[in-house]
Amino acid sequence: MTIIVTDGLTKTYGGGVTALADLTVAVDAGVIGLVGANGAGKSTFIKIMLGLVPPSGGTVRVFDLDPVTQTDQVRARVGYMPENDCLPPDVSAAEFVTHLGRMSGLPKTAARERASEALRHVGLYEERYRQIGGYSTGMKQRVKLAQALVHDPDLLLLDEPTNGLDPAGRDAMLALVQRIGTEFGISVVVCSHLLGEVERICDSLIAIEGGRLLRADRISSMTAASDVLAVEVADGIDELAAALAGMGMEVSREGRTLLVPMDSETAYDRILRAVTDLDLNLHRLDQRRHRVAELFTTKETADV
Numbered sequence: 281m282t283i284i285v286t287d288g289l290t291k292t293y294g295g296g297v298t299a300l301a302d303l304t305v306a307v308d309a310g311v312i313g314l315v316g317a318n319g320a321g322k323s324t325f326i327k328i329m330l331g332l333v334p335p336s337g338g339t340v341r342v343f344d345l346d347p348v349t350q351t352d353q354v355r356a357r358v359g360y361m362p363e364n365d366c367l368p369p370d371v372s373a374a375e376f377v378t379h380l381g382r383m384s385g386l387p388k389t390a391a392r393e394r395a396s397e398a399l400r401h402v403g404l405y406e407e408r409y410r411q412i413g414g415y416s417t418g419m420k421q422r423v424k425l426a427q428a429l430v431h432d433p434d435l436l437l438l439d440e441p442t443n444g445l446d447p448a449g450r451d452a453m454l455a456l457v458q459r460i461g462t463e464f465g466i467s468v469v470v471c472s473h474l475l476g477e478v479e480r481i482c483d484s485l486i487a488i489e490g491g492r493l494l495r496a497d498r499i500s501s502m503t504a505a506s507d508v509l510a511v512e513v514a515d516g517i518d519e520l521a522a523a524l525a526g527m528g529m530e531v532s533r534e535g536r537t538l539l540v541p542m543d544s545e546t547a548y549d550r551i552l553r554a555v556t557d558l559d560l561n562l563h564r565l566d567q568r569r570h571r572v573a574e575l576f577t578t579k580e581t582a583d584v
């Protein structure tokens with residue numbers, strides 16, 4: 281099921297900064313990674329989907345609703361976890377999440393029950409009556425997640441949910457996000473400048489760079505087999521490289537792996553024969569899979 285559709289979506293802020301440029305994408309339900317370097321336009325896209333920021337051009341529909349004219353209906357179905365620290369220090373998590381439940385239109389008792397449930401889901405049930413000011417960064421991120429869940433949305437928009445967390449905290453948050461997607465059947469758009477972490481938990485990815493769409497696809501399609509063969513042998517990699525080059529093959533080396541373009545149907549057999557002729561111990565000969573990072577052209581993002 282398609283849940284988000286944009287057509288030529290553009291946002292130019294006052295001062296002439298173009299944060300999104302002609303973004304056309306259709307997003308299916310599931311756990312979706314929205315990735316791009318800092319300043320790529322991720323937060324702007326999320327804010328447009330929530331009706332917090334109006335687009336300058338193009339259209340966006342969320343659950344076939346227009347966030348500009350049907351803002352309340354969109355927000356009834358969408359939960360939002362903002363990037364910045366925005367929690368009041370002097371109230372408990374239970375009070376805060378209950379309050380936001382009330383603001384979403386839930387009656388008092390239902391809001392209290394839903395708040396407890398949401399805090400239990402994010403692992404804060406025991407600590408829910410403590411003041412937020414005394415919480416760790418990881419706990420505060422979980423409160424932000426709980427408030428996004430309180431009104432039982434169909435879609436969560438999470439802006440950099442792992443911000444400020446240590447590696448263990450990041451793993452725990454990502455596992456939680458994935459569990460929300462799979463166990464509760466809620467779709468999640470998780471925004472991050474760290475490609476490596478979102479690709480682990482997402483079904484699909486929207487990659488943007490400088491406000492423009494780089495690619496939107498299922499992760500499985502992005503990592504499809506390439507037309508390069510990867511060869512690994514126990515010893516004798518230099519001899520094998522020389523032999524293949526001598527056979528007219530364009531060999532390149534990546535660590536302990538030789539990469540050979542699969543330019544003809546016989547490439548596989550010819551490599552195998554060279555390995556046998558040199559009496560080498562073959563560890564691997566298969567089609568290399570694309571890495572998701574290859575779709576980024578900037579080194580900054582590809583390295584994360």
Ligand SMILES: Nc1ncnc2c1ncn2[C@@H]1O[C@H](COP(=O)(O)OP(=O)(O)OP(=O)(O)O)[C@@H](O)[C@H]1O
Nearest residue numbers: 293294297299316317318319320321322323324325
């Ligand atoms: N209210 C605003 N007024 C003017 N320019 C803005 C505003 N908000 C964002 N921008 C600019 O728009 C561009 C995209 O910003 P945006 O916050 O959407 O990117 P991002 O990918 O979420 O980055 P980050 O992770 O750093 O927040 C940036 O150049 C930013 O400086």
